[in-house]
Amino acid sequence: MSNSIKAAALSAPLLLAATAPAMAQTVDERVNEIFANSTGWFVNLIFSPFPGTSFPWIVAWLVVAATVFTVYFGLIQFRAFPHSISLVRGDYSDPNDAGEVSHFQALATALSGTVGLGNIAGVAVAVGIGGPGATFWMILAGLMGMASKFTECTLGVKYRNEFPDGHVSGGPMYYMTKGFAERGLPMGKFLAVLFSIFCILGALGGGNMFQANQAHAQISGVVGEYPGWITGVVFAGVVFAVIVGGLKSIARVTEKVVPFMGVMYVATALVILAMNADQIGWAFGQIFDGAFTGLGVAGGMVGALIQGFKRAAFSNEAGVGSAAIAHSAVRTKEPITEGFVSLLEPFIDTVVICTMTALVIIITGQLVQDPNTGLYLLDEGAATIQTVDGNKGVALTSAAFSSAFGWFQYVLALAVILFAFSTMISWSYYGLKAWTFLFGEGETKELVFKVIFCIFVVIGAAANLGPVIDFSDAAIFAMAVVNIIALYFLMPIVKRELNSYMSRLKAGEIKKYV
Amino acid sequence: MSKKIVLGYDDSEAAKSALAFAVSLAKAQGAELVIAHVLEWSPYSFLTPEEIEQRHKRREEELKRAEDALLKPVCKSLEDDGVTFVTELKYGHIAETLIDVIKKHGASHLIIGRTGHSGLSSRLFGSVAGTLAQAAPVPVTIVP
Numbered sequence: 001m002s003n004s005i006k007a008a009a010l011s012a013p014l015l016l017a018a019t020a021p022a023m024a025q026t027v028d029e030r031v032n033e034i035f036a037n038s039t040g041w042f043v044n045l046i047f048s049p050f051p052g053t054s055f056p057w058i059v060a061w062l063v064v065a066a067t068v069f070t071v072y073f074g075l076i077q078f079r080a081f082p083h084s085i086s087l088v089r090g091d092y093s094d095p096n097d098a099g100e101v102s103h104f105q106a107l108a109t110a111l112s113g114t115v116g117l118g119n120i121a122g123v124a125v126a127v128g129i130g131g132p133g134a135t136f137w138m139i140l141a142g143l144m145g146m147a148s149k150f151t152e153c154t155l156g157v158k159y160r161n162e163f164p165d166g167h168v169s170g171g172p173m174y175y176m177t178k179g180f181a182e183r184g185l186p187m188g189k190f191l192a193v194l195f196s197i198f199c200i201l202g203a204l205g206g207g208n209m210f211q212a213n214q215a216h217a218q219i220s221g222v223v224g225e226y227p228g229w230i231t232g233v234v235f236a237g238v239v240f241a242v243i244v245g246g247l248k249s250i251a252r253v254t255e256k257v258v259p260f261m262g263v264m265y266v267a268t269a270l271v272i273l274a275m276n277a278d279q280i281g282w283a284f285g286q287i288f289d290g291a292f293t294g295l296g297v298a299g300g301m302v303g304a305l306i307q308g309f310k311r312a313a314f315s316n317e318a319g320v321g322s323a324a325i326a327h328s329a330v331r332t333k334e335p336i337t338e339g340f341v342s343l344l345e346p347f348i349d350t351v352v353i354c355t356m357t358a359l360v361i362i363i364t365g366q367l368v369q370d371p372n373t374g375l376y377l378l379d380e381g382a383a384t385i386q387t388v389d390g391n392k393g394v395a396l397t398s399a400a401f402s403s404a405f406g407w408f409q410y411v412l413a414l415a416v417i418l419f420a421f422s423t424m425i426s427w428s429y430y431g432l433k434a435w436t437f438l439f440g441e442g443e444t445k446e447l448v449f450k451v452i453f454c455i456f457v458v459i460g461a462a463a464n465l466g467p468v469i470d471f472s473d474a475a476i477f478a479m480a481v482v483n484i485i486a487l488y489f490l491m492p493i494v495k496r497e498l499n500s501y502m503s504r505l506k507a508g509e510i511k512k513y514v
Numbered sequence: 515m516s517k518k519i520v521l522g523y524d525d526s527e528a529a530k531s532a533l534a535f536a537v538s539l540a541k542a543q544g545a546e547l548v549i550a551h552v553l554e555w556s557p558y559s560f561l562t563p564e565e566i567e568q569r570h571k572r573r574e575e576e577l578k579r580a581e582d583a584l585l586k587p588v589c590k591s592l593e594d595d596g597v598t599f600v601t602e603l604k605y606g607h608i609a610e611t612l613i614d615v616i617k618k619h620g621a622s623h624l625i626i627g628r629t630g631h632s633g634l635s636s637r638l639f640g641s642v643a644g645t646l647a648q649a650a651p652v653p654v655t656i657v658p
């Protein structure tokens with residue numbers, strides 16, 4: 001009974017903090033209020049903790065799954081890591097297949113859907129609530145998540161639909177129906193429908209509203225406060241032009257600039273770390289101490305762990321099933337190779353990029369510590385850590401990077417906009433695939449979804465951070481609930497593929513071209 | 515064992531001149547022609563999810579278009595000229611792929627048209643003809 005109250009208490013301070021600066025933005029406030037009221041029950045259901053604890057069951061669900069896959073496939077994420085790299089380099093690609101989508105392209109596209117605000121804003125939220133210790137759990141969850149991703153992406157390719165005209169549709173809804181039928185299991189269709197519904201909600205939430213929301217926060221941080229719906233309308237217009245108008249040029253420019261931004265982001269983070277090289281040891285000390293003691297954060301060690309796991313899952317989407325949609329469009333004779341390639345995603349996304357964000361925030365001293373005890377000081381609501389300038393979310397990351405390079409806030413603002421945009425484009429595709437699975441392929445049906453998607457861009461930009469971030473997480477984690485059930489039932493199929501491939505690889509039957 | 519000459523062919527005017535030159539050379543030397551057309555492609559470019567989904571279909575279309583619009587007319591005229599030839603239709607980096615074709619056929623000569631791009635991009639990245647002149651393992655004739 002106390003479950004929902006506790007979960008509500010978790011999000012309440014965020015709500016309060018967000019509504020505190022009572023600006024005369026009536027449209028935004030109304031959107032925000034309606035939104036919070038209509039989604040609260042769903043958020044509470046997904047994030048309800050185990051009775052008598054503050055540990056949300058959904059976090060345990062993801063971590064247990066990642067652990068099961070890690071053990072079941074014998075530490076595949078470490079064993080297959082070198083092979084994954086050589087697959088991406090094209091060492092095993094037949095030159096006669098040139099012109100088809102390469103492993104590198106599949107990885108890059110899937111990554112541009114996951115590398116985004118989760119890495120910049122999400123990590124700041126995690127570290128802002130769970131302290132440096134959250135980073136440790138985030139890295140651990142990232143490493144474990146590699147096995148989940150391997151499992152789902154292999155299945156995604158194996159059970160995709162190939163249409164006579166050559167285009168392909170794949171994803172969890174297809175392996176749920178086809179894989180379950182193959183194994184003679186019931187309920188495949190039911191799971192697929194459920195997954196598709198959550199996928200549409202996730203696409204509108206984390207893949208859309210959260211992005212629009214944080215993009216607006218970033219822009220208004222640079223140019224000054226103005227109503228969120230304005231950002232929303234502009235973003236919605238551009239998204240509309242791309243996904244409805246087929247304006248490929250915008251998408252293409254973004255797809256080219258996003259990887260560049262990603263590299264630049266990591267490079268800048270490395271420079272800041274190098275400038276503070278003497279403190280790297282201290283920062284890792286904070287991460288380890290915080291991981292097991294919490295260093296005074298709300299909820300202690302468990303609080304740090306929950307934040308770390310949550311953010312990792314939200315950022316790399318391992319176990320959620322979205323990557324299975326992205327990767328299944330690739331043509332390959334061996335589904336398992338796509339699984340190998342995809343396991344690099346959580347590594348790049350979480351273990352490398354998210355960790356960079358966390359380290360920069362910690363090392364630039366954004367979180368306020370008690371000089372005597374070394375514990376982190378909490379805000380009035382006692383839920384979040386005090387920051388130097390009271391920054392939250394993406395503003396915290398921006399402040400951390402800007403403390404070293406003042407101009408970086410402009411680069412970051414641009415990066416956030418582009419990341420947000422590319423993530424929206426990717427998620428509009430995932431949502432669309434779920435939509436067409438439910439309602440069938442057809443231009444009018446697709447248009448309906450695309451228009452709904454654009455409307456949610458405006459809502460997301462206008463609503464405050466608290467309710468949006470809660471709903472985004474809830475919808476995406478709901479996908480994971482259904483997807484992981486399916487993965488448990490289908491993992492023997494992946495094992496069979498893996499054993500067959502590995503024995504052929506050893507026997508030299510898998511040809512290396514380079 | 516007859517001599518083989520590779521002709522890098524596209525839809526440019528220079529390529530047509532190169533074709534004429536290659537035909538006269540092949541006739542004079544009794545050599546076989548390898549008509550190679552390369553569709554520019556990098557496995558490291560970036561695509562949107564929709565493009566990935568459509569890629570296989572597009573590839574088939576591109577190959578068919580190149581075959582029909584570009585290679586078929588050439589084949590027709592070469593047959594009329596009575597020159598022995600084979601065709602190669604490939605995806606890849608243009609210069610690298612032409613070099614692969616030369617190696618594959620054990621050809622002894624490469625003929626290409628000069629595309630005439632003297633703009634900024636060729637200054638920065640080098641032209642295909644310039645790259646081949648430097649990197650090809652056989653003598654290269656560049657036809658204006």
